[in-house]
Amino acid sequence: MQIDLDLLFTWGAIAKEYKKNEIIFHEEESANFYYQIIDGCVRMFNSNEEGKEFTQGYFKCGQSFGEPPLFIDQVYPSTAVAFKDSKLIKISKEKFFKILDEYPFIQKGFLNLLAERIYTKSKTTKDIVNQKPEFRIIAFLNAHKNSECSKKELVPYTRQEIANFTGLRVETVIRELSRLSKTDKVEIINHKLYY
Numbered sequence: 001m002q003i004d005l006d007l008l009f010t011w012g013a014i015a016k017e018y019k020k021n022e023i024i025f026h027e028e029e030s031a032n033f034y035y036q037i038i039d040g041c042v043r044m045f046n047s048n049e050e051g052k053e054f055t056q057g058y059f060k061c062g063q064s065f066g067e068p069p070l071f072i073d074q075v076y077p078s079t080a081v082a083f084k085d086s087k088l089i090k091i092s093k094e095k096f097f098k099i100l101d102e103y104p105f106i107q108k109g110f111l112n113l114l115a116e117r118i119y120t121k122s123k124t125t126k127d128i129v130n131q132k133p134e135f136r137i138i139a140f141l142n143a144h145k146n147s148e149c150s151k152k153e154l155v156p157y158t159r160q161e162i163a164n165f166t167g168l169r170v171e172t173v174i175r176e177l178s179r180l181s182k183t184d185k186v187e188i189i190n191h192k193l194y195y
Contacts, residue, residue, distance in 0.1 A: 001113040002062045003036060003099065003106060005089065011099055013091035018082035027079045031069035034096035037061050040086025044078040045164065055165040058083065058144075068114065070096065128167050133176045136166040138185070141195040152187055152194040159193075 005013075015038060018024060024035065027046060035042075042065055044056040056078045059065040069076055070093050091099075100107040120143070127139035140162060146153060155162075159177065163170040177193060180186045187194040 001064055001106075001109045003064075005036075005038070007099065007103075008036070008089055008091055011091060011095045013089050013095075015087060015089050018086045018088060020082055020084045020086075022082045024080040024082065024088070025066065025076050027077065028075045031066065031074060031076050032093050033066075033090045034064065034070060034093065035066055035080075036064045036089045038087040038089055040088075041083040042080055042086060042088075043083040044080050046078050053164045054167055055161065064113075067110065071114075133166075133168055133172050134180065136168060137162060137173060137176050137180070140166050141186070145195060155186075155193040155195050157193075 018040070024042065025031075025033075037059060039061055041061075042059045044059070044065060045053045046056065047053045057065070066076060066080055068074075100110065124139070124143065128136055131139065141155065144155070144157070157165070159173045160170050162168075163173045166173070168176075177186060177188065181188045185195075
């Protein structure tokens with residue numbers, strides 16, 4: 001959901017630039033701010049002791065991220081990092097809640113957004129837990145495909161990023177994509193993936 005930038009600035013929001021790979025907030029950090037992307041892209045992920053990462057989501061220009069812990073006074077469950085050079089707007093939790101109180105249509109928009117994210121996360125979890133690698137990859141590609149486009153389009157994620165998102169090893173992703181290209185489910189042209 002996107003809150004009007006002028007409204008956010010009126011309530012005291014600030015814009016901040018982050019370089020690629022710069023941490024926005026860490027997992028287990030107190031959730032004190034509402035974030036919205038003006039330009040760029042943000043990745044939220046978890047990692048284990050061995051450094052293996054699992055991507056929870058990618059968020060693009062106009063989207064917000066990291067809101068659920070604000071509503072329930074919890075810490076951030078994931079780390080957020082700038083996926084590329086990005087410009088974000090942030091506003092304190094208290095002022096964010098005042099905006100929601102003042103503008104019920106924004107509050108309703110967040111209710112819809114959170115319900116949609118819960119629904120999508122449930123479907124993704126089902127695909128990851130119950131499926132073979134081929135189906136996990138196809139589910140990921142379907143979830144990130146522009147539904148209005150009927151022809152194959154460039155997938156903007158690396159093999160490693162697909163592995164991080166699906167919980168697979170990168171070698172498995174490479175092997176499965178090669179197999180999927182032989183059945184024409186994906187195309188690989190000059191090492192670029194199309195779906």
